[in-house]
Amino acid sequence: MLEIIDIKKSFGKKEVLKGISLTFEKGNVYGIVGKNGAGKTTLFRGIAGLETCHGKLNSEFDILKNHLGFLPTNPIFMSKITGWEYLKLFSLARNVKEDDFEEQNIFELPLSDYAEHYSTGMKKKLALMAILLQQNDIYILDEPFNGVDIQSNLIINDIIQKLKNLGKIVIISSHIFSTLADNCDQIHLLREGIIVKSAEKAEFQSVEDEMITDIIGDKTSNLRLK
């Protein structure tokens, strides 16, 4: 179980997270939705320990980050590193002795090419593969479907279900509500640094409706389309 209690974060005077408390159970998939700037990435970085936040994090692990795989929205790549070397770096970081990535290369990535030359989707898939190879217990996937082709979307959906069945905790954010509805057991709507709604599967439609109202509202009428 992972529990976050009253997580707060400010950048200067701007309060990005205003006291978020959530509980994540093993074998469950959680979705965090909210429009740009709602605080999703800051929350994820806070849980991962990449951002210093106020509040409390409880888990069964002494050092949470050593059991946590974090897929950033825009994965970072070093220049002149091949896909294979990137995977090796991540494996070594968690003492996973793995040298042959061909079998695990389910996205059929050109692992001998420089990763910096990969397309956006390929970079995302490589970064996802890297954290999966680490055999983590908790996965935070920030926009895992962004820029990824439809076939790989299906594979990612399947991976999420496999992780769930293995008893892992998976936390996802996505702008595509349907991908969350398909995968998640619970969805939290984040607005201006506060969780304004939490919904179980049966209530997902109400979250989507609220999200649409939140994002679109009456804005398009301002265009005065004729």
Add this chain to the structure above:
Amino acid sequence: MENLDMINSSAIKYYFSLQLKRFSRKAADYEIPTIVLVVLILAAFILASVFLFYKSPMAKWIYPFAGAYATQYFSDKQVQSIFTTKQSFILNLVSKLLIATPFMGFLIYKMEWLSLVILFLLTIIMAFVPQGRNVNFKVPTPFRSRPFEFIIGFRRSYIFVLLAYFLIFKGIQVGNENLAFASFSFLFLLSMSYFFIPENEYFVWINSKTPHQFLMVKIKTAIINVSVLTILPSLVLLIFYTTLWYVVPIIYAVGYLYLITIILGKYAAFPNEISIPQSIIILISMICPPIMIFTLPSFYKRAIQKLNPILAC
């Protein structure tokens, strides 16, 4: 066409004025006036150069290659993607000559004319090497199983590694042991440069190690990798210069110590780049190794402090 040339010349001027602005902003980050930073850098450069020439008979051979490497290392890799081919060549050439100027100035002062000509020619040759070209040609490295500093560094500087190997063998061939040992030492200087730029903190965060373990793995990997890079030429030097057998172990000992200093210095500044004041402390430590009794533990302590929030959260 005339109009286009005018635009080109303005773009080049604007590029250099931007570089000057960036430098001034960097000085402002350290809260010191730009002119003071210039004086500090020049003083550190002259100090290092005087020390090198005072301590090593191989200096006149190391110097032009260090200068040429500096022109390559500090060149802006984005130029190619922003400017036209002609503009980027001019920018590349002018930038490299500017970077080489202090090295050339010092060689003129030392009246090392042959070294000066070598540095000038190398700088011109380097200007013809395109910067940051988007090629997928993969340079094989012997460091595949231990990413990443040496893989990246080697791929960026393999021409200098090959050049150093060539000059070691050339030095042996013509009976110039200074050239051979200088080129051998240069391999250690190259390896140190692989640690100048900090990685994104995400690549530190992914490690399930304590800050101490992390630093030890970094140091161990660096020592293994620099040994891989130097083992062959060191054996050749030992075979051909049996009477000077002690030089190679001395270079290894000093090289390892310098490498450890750079690694600890890098993480003492992490996630920022090594600052100018820190560079000066590192430089003074290298010039006067007994100072390392104080600086190394201090760097280590600071590095642990800097890594702790990232690794032990």
